[in-house]
Amino acid sequence: xxxxxxxxxxxxxxxxxxxxxxxxxxxxxxxxxxxxxxxxxxxxxxxxxxxxxxxxxxxxxxxxxxxxxxxxxxxxxxxxxxxxxxxxxxxxxxxxxxxxxxxxxxxxxxxxxx
Ligand SMILES: [Cu+2]
Numbered sequence: 001x002x003x004x005x006x007x008x009x010x011x012x013x014x015x016x017x018x019x020x021x022x023x024x025x026x027x028x029x030x031x032x033x034x035x036x037x038x039x040x041x042x043x044x045x046x047x048x049x050x051x052x053x054x055x056x057x058x059x060x061x062x063x064x065x066x067x068x069x070x071x072x073x074x075x076x077x078x079x080x081x082x083x084x085x086x087x088x089x090x091x092x093x094x095x096x097x098x099x100x101x102x103x104x105x106x107x108x109x110x111x112x113x114x
Contacts, residue, residue, distance in 0.1 A: 022099030031109035038086035049075040052097035060090040
């Protein structure tokens with residue numbers, strides 16, 4: 001029975017994902033990564049084009065910093081933000097934007113610099 005349920009779920013969820021909202025597909029650093037060296041850049045790869053409107057970097061316990069976005073705000077799938085030197089600590093990246101399907105989307109991920 002469990003096997004049948006799993007097959008059913010796979011059949012139902014896989015086609016839906018193909019038409020899902022614009023979401024973060026992967027990032028550098030990866031979510032929950034622990035790094036020995038501070039990253040030089042943040043890379044966001046989305047599953048569809050998105051026009052990001054705000055991306056912030058927060059060292060937990062301190063104020064957020066806005067990462068600079070191109071003012072033209074084109075729709076694109078991949079974004080790269082070059083960072084200043086970072087100290088060790090826990091970091092939170094938060095993004096929001098307009099997906100190509102017209103939906104406002106947002107998300108976040110964290111990483112740690114040792
Ligand atoms: Cu959508």
